[in-house]
Amino acid sequence: MATPTPTRQRRRGHDPESVLATAVGVFNERGYDGTSMEDLARALGVTKSAIYYHVPGKEQLLSRALDRALDGLFEMVADERASSGAAIERLEWVVRQSVRLLIDRLPYVTLLLRVRGNSGTELAALERRREFDRFISRLVTEAATEGSIRADVDPGLVTRLLFGSVNSITEWYQPARGASADDLADALLKMTFGGLRVDPAA
């Protein structure tokens, strides 16, 4: 009986999830600071006057998008596999999961990595990132203490260089024709934990 009006159909096409996904795409392309509500309206195909019906506000979208990446990191930290067992196994698992998360939520992680602290929302996101970094750094220290990774490199430096390699994936990964998340994680773990050099004695 109640046939939806075209307006309703259009609005239905923009559930919160698809609005968020579209907005994150625009933020990554134009930069968050360079994105106007008008840009978001254009990307969503709605009029300038209708945009506030769909979008609560730019900063709220940013906050939700950053949480999408950060919540993934902290679910990982809270997982059984990150908290029990040998530190080296936990560390390798966390690195592998980080690569998977990055590929799975690529636009959200890309956005997170570009945050520089220009607003309250960005500062809060940076603080959560630092908390994650401290978790990794402690794990590296534990692995060195248990004697399963080399102890002659500063754990903070290892954390940064290791995640520098992980995070760089956002710079060049192309979902349509790239390697799978597991192929990437394998290559990264082989290089950073196994090492590139082949033992000439082996």
Place this chain on the structure above:
Amino acid sequence: MATPTPTRQRRRGHDPESVLATAVGVFNERGYDGTSMEDLARALGVTKSAIYYHVPGKEQLLSRALDRALDGLFEMVADERASSGAAIERLEWVVRQSVRLLIDRLPYVTLLLRVRGNSGTELAALERRREFDRFISRLVTEAATEGSIRADVDPGLVTRLLFGSVNSITEWYQPARGASADDLADALLKMTFGGLRVDPAA
């Protein structure tokens, strides 16, 4: 006899080198596209009308700045130590030199890594970066062929993950209180070539 006028003194304070250094600082802070000639005038402490006396044009400054980073990379490629000897030694030397170059020309390399191809100048810079990447990728292949690095990871992937770690240094390095270029290079080479894992049999 000819005492310089205050204007002359001010102009002398802005030799091409210091203009370039100031401009690169502003580009990195505000983003190249977000920087106006007025921003550059303010940073140089000259009036809006005097800026064209000091600055040939925004894109020329960008071009010079990117060359400062890229020329460094290609001087390295042309060096004897990058072209003769075992591939593994050449590869390690190039990685170490890349870290040194990055620290030595930090703002220039930072700018280069942010280039996305928005103009002819940026596209040319990206093409030179890709040429450098191909050089590294060939070196990784040679090292795998000579049997000195593991052959079970794609050379293109190794190149990206390895330089992902190198390039990430621009994200967090603080010249005033950071490790030296050689400390950083040591940590990076130990992790990526030696591997983090300690052989339990050793």
